[in-house]
Amino acid sequence: xxxxxxxxxxxxxxxxxxxxKCREIVETLMKANIDIKDLYINLFQTSMYQVGDMWESNQxxxxxxxxxxxxxxxxxxxxxxxxxSKEHTGKRAIITCIANEFHQIGARMVADIFxxxxxxxxxxxxxxxxxxxxxxxxxxxxxxxCFSLSVYFNINELIKTLExxxxxYPKLRIIVGGQAFRWGGKEIAETYTNVVYIDTLDKLxxxxxxxxx
Amino acid sequence: xxxxxxxxxVYQYVKEGxxxxxLLVNNEEEIIDANYYAFKIxxxxxxxxxxxxxxxxxxxxxxxxxxxxxxxKSFMLNVNTTTGLPQTxxxxxxxxxxxxxxxxxxxxxxxxxxxKEILTLNSELNxxxxxxxxxxxxxxxxxxxxxxxxxxxxxxxRNPLGLIMNYVEFLLLANPELNEKSKYFxxxxxxxxxxxxxxxxxxLDVSIIESGQFPIDKTRTDLINLLIExxxxxxxxxxxxxxxxxxxxxxxxxxxxxxxxxxxxxxxNLLSNxxxxxxxxxxxxxxxxxDQNNIIISVKDEGQGISESEQSNLFKFFGxxxxxxxxxxxxxxxxxxxxxxIIESHKGKIWVESKMGEGAKFIFSIPIGED
Numbered sequence: 001x002x003x004x005x006x007x008x009x010x011x012x013x014x015x016x017x018x019x020x021k022c023r024e025i026v027e028t029l030m031k032a033n034i035d036i037k038d039l040y041i042n043l044f045q046t047s048m049y050q051v052g053d054m055w056e057s058n059q060x061x062x063x064x065x066x067x068x069x070x071x072x073x074x075x076x077x078x079x080x081x082x083x084x085s086k087e088h089t090g091k092r093a094i095i096t097c098i099a100n101e102f103h104q105i106g107a108r109m110v111a112d113i114f115x116x117x118x119x120x121x122x123x124x125x126x127x128x129x130x131x132x133x134x135x136x137x138x139x140x141x142x143x144x145x146c147f148s149l150s151v152y153f154n155i156n157e158l159i160k161t162l163e164x165x166x167x168x169y170p171k172l173r174i175i176v177g178g179q180a181f182r183w184g185g186k187e188i189a190e191t192y193t194n195v196v197y198i199d200t201l202d203k204l205x206x207x208x209x210x211x212x213x
Numbered sequence: 214x215x216x217x218x219x220x221x222x223v224y225q226y227v228k229e230g231x232x233x234x235x236l237l238v239n240n241e242e243e244i245i246d247a248n249y250y251a252f253k254i255x256x257x258x259x260x261x262x263x264x265x266x267x268x269x270x271x272x273x274x275x276x277x278x279x280x281x282x283x284x285x286k287s288f289m290l291n292v293n294t295t296t297g298l299p300q301t302x303x304x305x306x307x308x309x310x311x312x313x314x315x316x317x318x319x320x321x322x323x324x325x326x327x328x329k330e331i332l333t334l335n336s337e338l339n340x341x342x343x344x345x346x347x348x349x350x351x352x353x354x355x356x357x358x359x360x361x362x363x364x365x366x367x368x369x370x371r372n373p374l375g376l377i378m379n380y381v382e383f384l385l386l387a388n389p390e391l392n393e394k395s396k397y398f399x400x401x402x403x404x405x406x407x408x409x410x411x412x413x414x415x416x417l418d419v420s421i422i423e424s425g426q427f428p429i430d431k432t433r434t435d436l437i438n439l440l441i442e443x444x445x446x447x448x449x450x451x452x453x454x455x456x457x458x459x460x461x462x463x464x465x466x467x468x469x470x471x472x473x474x475x476x477x478x479x480x481x482n483l484l485s486n487x488x489x490x491x492x493x494x495x496x497x498x499x500x501x502x503x504d505q506n507n508i509i510i511s512v513k514d515e516g517q518g519i520s521e522s523e524q525s526n527l528f529k530f531f532g533x534x535x536x537x538x539x540x541x542x543x544x545x546x547x548x549x550x551x552x553x554x555i556i557e558s559h560k561g562k563i564w565v566e567s568k569m570g571e572g573a574k575f576i577f578s579i580p581i582g583e584d
Contacts, residue, residue, distance in 0.1 A: 066332060073339045080346035085354075102329075104336050108343070115347075125340040127333075 002029070002042045011047050015060060017067045019074070026075050036079060036116055040109060041201055044072055048105060052179070069105055076108065089118040089212065093144040096124040096133055098157045106178060107148035113201050117208040119143075130164045137169060143211075144173050149180040159188070166192065175204070234292075234302055234317035238264045242277055245312070254294050264315070267292055269299055281306035281313050290317075356423070364420035367413045374413065378406045415547040419530065422554050429558045434473040436508060436579075437462060440501060443481045447488060456491045458484070462501035467508055469579060471559055476579070479552040479563075483512040483575045486548070489538040490516035490573065506580055507561070513574035519567040527565060528553040552577070 006025065013021040029039060048069070055065040095111040097104050104126050114121030122140060124133065137145065145165060149158050162174065174195045176188055181199065189197040198204050215222065227235050228248045234255070235248035242264045251259060255267050265275050269291040280288060287303045294300045302317035381403045385396070421427055444458055451458055487497045495515040502509055517537075519527065531546040549563075556563040556577050567573035 070335055073335070077339065077342050077346065080343060081350065084347050084350040102332055102336070104340075108339070111343075123340060123343060125336060 001034070002038060007043065007046070010043060011050060014047055014068045014071055015051065015054070015064060017064070017071070019071045022071050022075060023078070026078060030078070030082075036082060037113075037205075039079065040112065040116075044076065045109060045201060048072055069103075073105055073108070076112065079112075083112055083115045086116065087118055088120060090120075091118070091144075091211065092120045092122065092140055092142040093146060094122045094124065094133075094136060094140060094142045095146040095148065096128050097126040097148045097150070098154050098161060099127050099129070100157070101126050101148075101150050101154060103150035103179070104148075106150070107146070109201065110146055110148065110177070110204060113204055114208065117205060118212075119208065130161055133161070134165065134168055137165065137172070142172070144175060146175040146177065149176065149178040149185070152180040152183040152185065155180065155185050155188075158185075162188075162192065162195070166194075170194075175207075177204075232319070234304075234315070236264070236267075236315040236317075238277065238313045238315060240311055254300070255292055256295050264313075269293060277306070277313060280304075281308035284308065292317075360420045360423045363416055364424075367416040367420060371410070371413050371417070374406060374410055378403065378410065381406065415551060418551045418554075419547055422551070427554060427558060429472045429475065429555075431470045431472055433468050434471050434476070436467040436469050436471075436476075436510075437465065437501065439473055439477050440480060440499065440510065443477055443484060444499065446481060447484050450485065451488050451497070454488060454491065455494045456488050456497055457495075458497045458499060460499045460501075464501060464503045464508070467501075467503070469508065469581070471579060472555070475555045476559070479555050479577060480510065480512075482548040482552050483577075487512050487514040487516075487573075487575070490514050492516060503581070506582075507578040508581060509576060509578045511574055511576040513572060515572040518569045518571050519565065519573050520569055521567075524565050524567065528563065 006029070010022060010025045013025070026039070026043070029043075051060065051065055051068045054060045055062065060068075093111075093114045095107050095114070097107050108123055108125075111121035111123035122136070122142070124136065128136075147158055147161065149155065158176065162176075165172065165174065171194065174192075175198050176195060177198045181197065186197050189195050196207070198207065227233055230249060232250055233248070234251045235246075236244050236251055236259075237246035239245050244259050244262050244264055244267070247255075247259050259267060264277060265273075268275055275290075284305055284307045287305055289301060290304050291299045291301050300319075302319060304315055304317040307314040307316070381399055384399055385391075385403070391399070440460065440462075444460055447458075484497070484499065491497060491514045497515075498511075498513040500509075500511045500513070528549050530550045553563050556579070559579050561577055561579040563575070563577040565573060565575050
C-alpha cells in the first residue's frame, strides 16, 4: 500500500532527480510484496501525472520533466521479472506510439498492464514506420492493437496509421488513448467500427477482464 | 529613461545569471574577474588562474595576443567543467589596455540536437531492455519445459528398456541350446538396448544438469579399486576389438572423498571412448599418479587424434569431434560435457592433449583433501 508519506517522499526525490533514492523506495515496496498494479497506478502513473501538471504550470523545467520520466522508465524495468513471469493466457496485444512523439511512458505502462493481466504486450515505442507496424501485426497476429497519442497536433498522423492498419486488417480491434485526447479527438471511436477510446488504466483493466470471461 | 544605464543593466545581467562565460584577464594573463555562470561551469577557484589553465589545450598553442587580435572572430574552444565532462564554447576575445575580456557561448542548435538524440536513445534503450527481459523470461520458461519433457521422456523410457534387457539376458542364459543365428540376433538386441540405455542415462543427466541441480553424494572411496572395476567392466568391449588396456599407477591406498559412481561414470566414459577411437590391436594407457595437491588420472589411446581447433569444443554439449570411431560406434556427444560437470563439481579439472595422428590423451584431476 502506498501511503501519502511514501508518495510524497518519492515525488520529492523524483523531481530532484534522485534516482537512487527513488529506486530504494521502489525496492523496499517490492520487498514488502506490494501489488504491482498499486505500484504502477498509485506511484508511477500518479507521480508522472503530477510531474506533467507541474511542468504545465511552470513549476518545473522541461529538463526536470525529462529526468523524472527517465527515472520512472528505469524503475519500471525493475518490475519486469515480476510482470513477465506471470501466467500467460495466449492473448496478444501490440502497443505503439504515433510517429515523431517523444512521450512513450504512458504507452509502455499500457503494454505492462497487458502483461500484468496475462496478455503478451508487445511494445513498439515511438517512431515505428507504418509498414513495420503492419509487418509486426502480420507476424504476431494480435487480438488487439493500441495507439497512444500524446500530442494533439499529431492526430492526423494517428488517423493515417489507423486507416492504414484497418485497410489491411478491417476486423482487428483497436484501442486509442493518451494525454492528447484531453484536447479532443475522442469522436474517433464513433467514426470507425472496432475502435474504442479508453482514458484510464483502470478502464483498460476492466476491458481485459471482460475479454477473459 | 532608465535609472541605471542599459549597459550597466546588461553588465549586471551577464555577471549574475546569463548563460554566457564572462572572464576578465589582466596583462599577466591571470583571470581577475568572472561571472556567476563561469564559477558554476568551470569552478569556484578560477580567479588568479592563468587563462590557459581553464582551456583544454592539447597542442599548447593558445596565444591570448593572437586570439584577441580580431574581436569579431569566434574561436571554438573546450573547457573542463565541474561535472568532469569537457564542454565546447564559442569564444570572442576583446583586447583592452590593461585587460582582455573573454566571452563564451554555447551553440544551442547543437545542444538541442544532442538532447533530442539522448532522449531518443534513452527511449530505445528502455524498450530494448523491456524486450530483452520479456525474451529472457520466455526462454527460461521454454528451457524449463524442454528439461521437463527431456527428463520425463528419458525416465519413462528407461524402465521398459530395463525390462527388455532383463528378458533378453534371460533368453540368452536360459537357452544354451539356441542356434547361432538366434543367439546372434538376441546379442544384437542386447547391445542395441545397452547403447539406448547409455543415451537415456545421458539425457537424464543433462536434464538434471540443465535444471540447475546436480547432486553430488560424496563418500570415502578407494580410487584405485574404482578404476580397476571400471577397466574390468569394459574388458569385454576392449577384447572384442583386440585393444589392450595397460594400467599404471604409482600410488596405493588412495582414499578420496568423492561421488564414486559419478567419478566411475567419468572414467568409464573416457575409457569407452578410447576403445571406440582405437585401431584394432592397439593399446590404451591408463595412468594414475599424484602431484602435490591432486590425483591425476589419464586415458591415452593410439587412435587418429583430435585436431587442435576441435579440442576446445569437446567438453560442450554436442561438441563431438569430426574424427570417426574406428568401429562405427555411435554416441550422443553428451558424455564429455557430463564428465566435465562431474569433475567440476569435485573442484577438479578435465582436459585433452592430442595431435593429429598421435592419438588422444584425456586427463582429469581431483584435488586431495577436498570435502
